Amino acid sequence: MKVDDHTPPNGTVRDWLDDRASTDGDRDAYLFFDGEPALTWSDLQSKAKQLAQQLTALGLNKGTSVAILQPNGRKAIECLYGVLYGGFRATVINLVAGDEAIGYALDHCEARIALVGEAQVNLFERVSPTRMSRLTEAGDNKAPVLHRLEPADDALLMYTSGTTGRPKGVVHSHASLLAGGWTPTVAHRLTPSDRGLCVLPIYHINGLCVTVISALVSGGSLAVAEKFSTSKFWDQCEEAKATWFSVVPTIISHLLHSDITPSPNTRDRLRFGRSASSPLAPDVQTAFEARFEVPIVETMGLTETAAQILSNPLPPGIRKIGSPGKAFGNEACILSPDLIPLPPHLQGEIAVRGPNVMREYLKNPDATGETFTSDGWLRTGDLGHIDNDGYFFVTGRLKELIIKGGENIAPREIDEALYSHPDVIEAAAFARPCKTYGERVEAAVKLCDGSTLSSEQLVEICVQKLGAFKSPDTVYLLEELPKGPSGKIQRIKLPEMTR
Structure with missing residues (x-):
């Protein structure tokens, strides 16, 4: 054949x-x-x-x-x-x-x-x-x-x-x-x-x-x-x-x-x-x-x-x-x-x-x-x-869009801003409910061993690339991000993991 x-x-x-x-x-x-x-x-x-x-x-x-x-x-x-x-x-x-x-x-x-x-x-x-x-x-x-x-x-x-x-x-x-x-x-x-x-x-x-x-x-x-x-x-x-x-x-x-x-x-x-x-x-x-x-x-x-x-x-x-x-x-x-x-x-x-x-x-x-x-x-x-x-x-x-103050924000934009730093191994942005905007932007990253990057520095990288409105309020530093069987990061689990 x-x-x-x-x-x-x-x-x-x-x-x-x-x-x-x-x-x-x-x-x-x-x-x-x-x-x-x-x-x-x-x-x-x-x-x-x-x-x-x-x-x-x-x-x-x-x-x-x-x-x-x-x-x-x-x-x-x-x-x-x-x-x-x-x-x-x-x-x-x-x-x-x-x-x-x-x-x-x-x-x-x-x-x-x-x-x-x-x-x-x-x-x-x-x-x-x-x-x-x-x-x-x-x-x-x-x-x-x-x-x-x-x-x-x-x-x-x-x-x-x-x-x-x-x-x-x-x-x-x-x-x-x-x-x-x-x-x-x-x-x-x-x-x-x-x-x-x-x-x-x-x-x-x-x-x-x-x-x-x-x-x-x-x-x-x-x-x-x-x-x-x-x-x-x-x-x-x-x-x-x-x-x-x-x-x-x-x-x-x-x-x-x-x-x-x-x-x-x-x-x-x-x-x-x-x-x-x-x-x-x-x-x-x-x-x-x-x-x-x-x-x-x-x-x-x-x-x-x-x-x-x-x-x-x-x-x-x-x-x-x-x-x-x-x-x-x-x-x-x-x-x-x-x-x-x-x-x-x-x-x-x-x-x-x-x-x-x-x-x-x-x-x-x-x-x-x-x-x-x-x-x-x-x-x-x-x-x-x-x-x-x-x-x-x-x-x-469609189901992962972060809607902040009526504006659609694609998590991928934040991901790519975080990945621009060579110390970032894994990154994923996600939404957190917010009384002021409906949803706010947060993110989680895994850093390479020995990195001294702080959460504040990662937020600043995003601000420089995306502006303050789209940038995460907080970036959590995790030892590992949750992943499915193929290795794809599962954003849906991050809000619970970062409470």
Whole structure:
């Protein structure tokens, strides 16, 4: 099966895995740093088929949810592909979401079978509904006929972070899941000779689609780390002979502030690094590239779009610092408040439509209806504008805007002002209720070891760059800012943490 720059992948995950096994069977597909042997495409197909048959023999209907509670590693890859190969809905559980959110997801998805890692058994037994059981038996030797699959069949169920209420279950088909691996393949010109480094959890859409599924679509390979480690990152790039990696802005900042540098061989081998999940501060990107000589490609994506919707072109194409780039493999636009596409330079809500867009929120027709416009645009909830060259610029989240005295203030403006000081590793502005203005601006930062910066000095930096009205009244110095599974800072938790 071939990749076309203009046409999303046909078929199902089963079709693509069968094709990889038949044409590239002895090539390494997924490699690991924990001592587990690499998976070739033939190995993976065999393991996936075996698990698919075992699940089918249990009498599970096509499209039934099968919960996966697995950390990054060989077993997680085998479980994911096994569930997809069998025609079931891979319900990938965020292992750090907390007992309440995990229990809700396990109950809401209505799965009766779960594939649980050894270290997650206690968690599963603590929060799982009584109808659900772990798959522990090897099964018999029967080889039942697998369900017939179509591209439109359910493939993935992944729950959002739930920062504004109950987590929502995002449903992707085989077609949209494959398209989620296709968009970075096209944007980053991934080939069978490329090897990615995955340090993000594959129970997050960035790790799953951008790295795991793109390897299937591109025919390349992927080295899967258990988790991100500042001290191990560059050594892992060297050991894996990685040609690219996908990370988030907080990881880029942590690498920048470490005293570890890549070897010349690693630096020369890396074609690019990829940043996603939240905006990358221009000062951090510029400093990273100047120090490590590795170009960073900023992108943008959502769980609802199987990750990537926008990307900057690879060098020597024009990368615009501060922009997540242009649409690749889908359409994107800026919508007015009455949901009409706007011309360049006018601010509105970023929207997307294309083959990588979800089908629905599971059992939540109201939320699904609110998210899609009548002509098929998915509303992202992000504010921004587009320039004359088709590059998008994100100014903030609709739900994160700070409304001070009736004026909208985007937290990103304050973030970037704080990141302009080289001692700042993490930064996030947020709103605090205020009797005078309705809301006031505050912020929290993590500083590098040995920094003598004070809260007052950080406020003054903001005043100089933004003026007093937009600047935070207080900047809290924290040892760590709260983050989600991908490493994205969670602003919603900061008001409580800084009481």
